[in-house]
Every structure is written in C-alpha cells, then in structure tokens.
Amino acid sequence: MGQKISQALAFINNAETLDEKVLDACLKEICTALLQADVNAKLVFGLRTNVKIRANNADKGAGLNKRKIVEKAVADEVTSILDSGVDEKKLTDLKKGQPNVIMFVGLQGAGKTTTCTKYGAYYKKKGFKPALVCADTFRAGAFDQLKQNATKMGIPFFGSYSETDPAVIAQQGVEKFRAAKHDLIIVDTSGRHKQEEALFEEMRQVATNVQPSLVIFVMDGSIGQAAFDQAKAFKDAVEVGAVIMTKMDGHAKGGGALSAVAATKSPIIFIGTGEHMDEFERFEAKAFVGRLLGRGDWRGFVDKIQEVVPEEAKNEELMEIMQKGSFSMRILYEQFANIQKMGPVGQIMGMIPGLSNAGIKGKENEGGVRIKRFMCMMDSMTTKELDSINPKVWTETSRIMRIARGCGRHPLEVQELIEEYKRIRDLIVGNGKRPGMMKAMGKGG
Ligand code: GDP
Ligand code: MG
Numbered sequence: 238m239g240q241k242i243s244q245a246l247a248f249i250n251n252a253e254t255l256d257e258k259v260l261d262a263c264l265k266e267i268c269t270a271l272l273q274a275d276v277n278a279k280l281v282f283g284l285r286t287n288v289k290i291r292a293n294n295a296d297k298g299a300g301l302n303k304r305k306i307v308e309k310a311v312a313d314e315v316t317s318i319l320d321s322g323v324d325e326k327k328l329t330d331l332k333k334g335q336p337n338v339i340m341f342v343g344l345q346g347a348g349k350t351t352t353c354t355k356y357g358a359y360y361k362k363k364g365f366k367p368a369l370v371c372a373d374t375f376r377a378g379a380f381d382q383l384k385q386n387a388t389k390m391g392i393p394f395f396g397s398y399s400e401t402d403p404a405v406i407a408q409q410g411v412e413k414f415r416a417a418k419h420d421l422i423i424v425d426t427s428g429r430h431k432q433e434e435a436l437f438e439e440m441r442q443v444a445t446n447v448q449p450s451l452v453i454f455v456m457d458g459s460i461g462q463a464a465f466d467q468a469k470a471f472k473d474a475v476e477v478g479a480v481i482m483t484k485m486d487g488h489a490k491g492g493g494a495l496s497a498v499a500a501t502k503s504p505i506i507f508i509g510t511g512e513h514m515d516e517f518e519r520f521e522a523k524a525f526v527g528r529l530l531g532r533g534d535w536r537g538f539v540d541k542i543q544e545v546v547p548e549e550a551k552n553e554e555l556m557e558i559m560q561k562g563s564f565s566m567r568i569l570y571e572q573f574a575n576i577q578k579m580g581p582v583g584q585i586m587g588m589i590p591g592l593s594n595a596g597i598k599g600k601e602n603e604g605g606v607r608i609k610r611f612m613c614m615m616d617s618m619t620t621k622e623l624d625s626i627n628p629k630v631w632t633e634t635s636r637i638m639r640i641a642r643g644c645g646r647h648p649l650e651v652q653e654l655i656e657e658y659k660r661i662r663d664l665i666v667g668n669g670k671r672p673g674m675m676k677a678m679g680k681g682g
Pocket of ligand 2: 373379427
C-alpha cells in the first residue's frame with residue numbers, strides 16, 4: 238500500500254502543474270491504496286475531500302513543492318483520524334496502590350485472553366500487582382487457557398468451573414482481589430463469533446457488577462472493512478475507553494486501526510505482534526502512519542539489519558562500494574538477486590518503504606514477485622544507466638518512457654522503481670539531510 242501512495246505522489250512531482258486532473262488522478266490512486274489497506278470507505282472519502290481542499294488552497298502559493306503538500310495533507314489526515322482526542326497517557330499511566338479494574342471485551346478469537354495476560358505481565362514488570370479474572374463461561378476451556386497463561390507469567394487468577402453466570406464470577410473475582418490489595422484487576426470476558434445482542438447484554442451485566450475503571454476493546458487487526466461496525470457495536474454496548482489491536486504481525490494491513498479509533502473515539506494503546514507473551518508493544522501513532530503511507534521505519538530498519546545479517550554474510554565488496562557512497566542501480570540489482578537467494582534479508586525488506594509487502598509473514602511471495610518485476614525493468618536499462626551514480630540520470634522523462642517501453646511496463650512502475658532505488662541509496666549511503674546506514678553502523682562516511 239505504501240508503494241502505491243509513493244507512486245501516486247511521484248506522479249504529481251513530474252506533472253508541470255498541479256491541476257485538477259493530476260490531483261484527482263493522484264487522489265484516486267491514494268484512495269484505492271487506502272481502501273485496499275482496509276481503511277473504512279467513509280473515512281477515505283472524508284480524507285479525499287479534505288486533502289483536495291488543502292491542496293487547492295496551497296497551490297495558490299507559489300514555489301511550494303506540490304507533492305510535499307499532498308503528502309503532508311494525507312499524513313495529517315490519517316494522523317487526525319488516529320487522534321481520538323483522548324490523552325492515551327491518562328489511560329496507560331495507571332496509578333499504583335489503587336484498585337484499577339480493567340475489563341477486556343471483543344469478539345471470540347480477537348485475542349482477549351492472550352492480550353489480558355500480556356497486559357498484566359507488562360504492568361507487573363512496572364511494579365504493579367496484577368490479577369486475572371476469567372468471566373468467560375461461554376467457551377469451553379476458557380478458564381484453563383487463562384489459568385495456563387497466568388501461571389506462566391506468575392499472575393494470580395480467579396475463575397470457576399461450576400458457576401455459569403459470568404457477571405457473578407466477575408464480581409467475586411474482583412472483590413477477592415480488591416480485598417487482597419491487588420492494584421490491577423483484569424477481567425477477561427467471553428466473545429461470540431458474531432456481534433449479537435446476547436453478548437452485549439452479558440458485557441453490560443459484567444460491567445455493572447465490576448464497575449471497571451477502563452474497558453479495553455480488543456480487535457483482531459486483520460479483520461478488514463468489518464472493523465468499523467464491530468468497534469462501533471462494542472462502543473454502543475459498553476463504555477469502551479481504549480483499544481488494543483492484535484495480530485499486527487500477520488495479515489493486518491493497518492486500516493482497521495483507523496476504523497477502531499474512529500468508531501470508538503478511543504485511542505489505541507497497545508498492539509499485539511505475536512502469540513508469545515512478550516510480543517506486545519505500545520502503539521506508536523507516528524511510526525504507524527509512516528508505515529501505512531510507505532515511509533517506513535528507518536531506525537527499526539537499521540537496528541534490524543545489524544541483528545539479522547551475520548558478520549560473515551556481509552559482502553565485503555559491497556560494503557566498500559557503499560562506504561564510498563557509490564550506490565548504483567546495478568548494486569541494487571545485485572542485492573535483489575541476493576535477496577531472492579537469501580532468507581533473512583528478505584524478512585527485513587518489509588521495513589523498507591515501498592518494499593513493504595516483501596517479507597511480511599505470508600506475503601514473502603508477493604515481495605518476491607515485486608522484486609522480480611523490478612529486476613525485469615532493470616534489464617531494460619543500459620549499462621551506463623546501471624552504473625551511473627549521477628542522480629540527474631533518473632530525472633529524465635524520456636529515459637523513463639524508454640525503459641518502460643523496453644520492458645512493457647507502465648512508466649509509473651519504472652518511476653516507482655527509481656523512487657525505491659533513491660530511497661534505498663539514501664538509506665544506505667545517506668543524503669544531505671540524513672546520515673546513511675554506513676554511518677549508523679559506524680563504518681566509513
Ligand atoms: P479470545 O477468544 O479473544 O480470548 O482470543 P485468544 O486470546 O484465545 O486468541 C485467539 C488466538 O489468537 C490464539 O491462537 C492466540 O494465540 C492468537 N493471538 C492472540 N494475539 C495474537 C497476536 O498478537 N498475534 C498472533 N499472531 N496471534 C495472536
Ligand atoms: Mg478468551
């Protein structure tokens with residue numbers, strides 16, 4: 238999705254003027270990319286209108302970079318959708334020594350039981366005294382699952398095999414742990430496969446009985462366009478105050494996060510990034526927006542590459558060339574060829590803006606296809622082009638058209654490749670504004 242947006246923006250950059258037609262074409266591409274990333278259609282429509290107004294206003298001022306204006310407007314719009322207006326620090330900076338009662342709600346399979354244990358363990362590390370209450374009498378084995386997780390993390394738990402009323406169990410559990418002076422009492426509830434009235438009625442009863450200080454809605458990050466309605470339904474039933482998105486390691490494309498915030502008017506406070514208890518992070522809106530729009534997470538990339546690439550696997554010759562600052566298109570070609578052979582580097586490709594599909598779990602193949610397509614375009618470049626390190630080479634429209642014709646691809650795709658090349662080059666050897674990775678790694682430069 239990120240690459241689509243960068244592509245659409247690159248198109249604007251090449252256009253002489255930002256007239257209505259160019260802007261519309263670009264916005265259409267951006268909106269399609271957002272929809273494909275599961276951003277709610279209504280939100281996309283609103284974003285489109287706002288960006289258009291801003292771009293048209295800004296275009297009146299001379300000398301401004303049009304692409305930057307649209308890029309910034311899109312980023313601002315996405316950021317503002319993510320801004321629930323609630324200070325999430327107030328929700329995450331819990332006070333010790335008082336009984337914080339946190340109730341988890343969400344559909345079956347969303348990840349509540351897993352997440353409430355992760356949440357408890359997170360605060361346990363911060364010195365809290367957490368406890369878990371299992372108020373799920375719907376799912377067979379729910380209590381055993383919670384017991385197992387809680388035991389693993391050393392968190393006291395409460396539940397029942399005989400009591401069938403979840404609101405009663407919840408109340409007993411909370412009372413017990415209040416008396417034992419626990420300052421973080423987490424209530425896990427049941428879910429259903431569907432949003433149905435019986436579930437919401439049950440949630441209302443549990444909430445009435447335990448009087449939670451915060452209700453956290455847990456949502457599977459990969460549910461797509463269904464996110465908005467689901468989040469809204471829970472918000473209407475109970476006072477949802479915060480959101481946790483799970484399975485962000487899998488097929489989640491990110492759009493669901495925007496829907497969840499918009500529908501609940503609550504911030505996302507954490508994300509789940511795996512089945513293990515430590516795969517749990519604070520939600521960082523800025524990094525999230527950057528990734529959604531294809532700007533990648535640079536710092537994460539540099540950290541990861543140092544972790545993943547073993548010393549001996551680093552190509553000496555390549556390192557030398559990169560240190561000299563001569564990262565040509567041919568080097569990128571060779572790297573693509575290597576990636577196709579190697580595993581680990583492929584895994585971090587997802588962090589490179591524009592290559593964000595490559596390497597994401599279950600999408601390795603998509604990334605591979607993309608790399609193949611890039612290599613095929615590079616095959617119709619001349620030797621001179623491949624070896625050139627003169628940035629001007631890649632600004633000529635006629636050249637782009639020729640390469641596109643040569644490989645039977647759309648000029649926008651060639652443009653996309655060039656943008657990719659530039660970004661990776663800047664990332665590795667640096668540019669005027671930012672030191673490259675070589676510097677970050679303490680080598681050369
Ligand atoms: P509940 O029905 O809402 O309580 O959901 P569970 O906690 O039982 O989780 C359902 C499934 O999702 C389990 O197999 C979990 O291991 C898995 N799961 C939960 N959170 C994550 C996550 O962040 N990433 C991944 N990959 N799996 C998760
Ligand atoms: Mg559960």
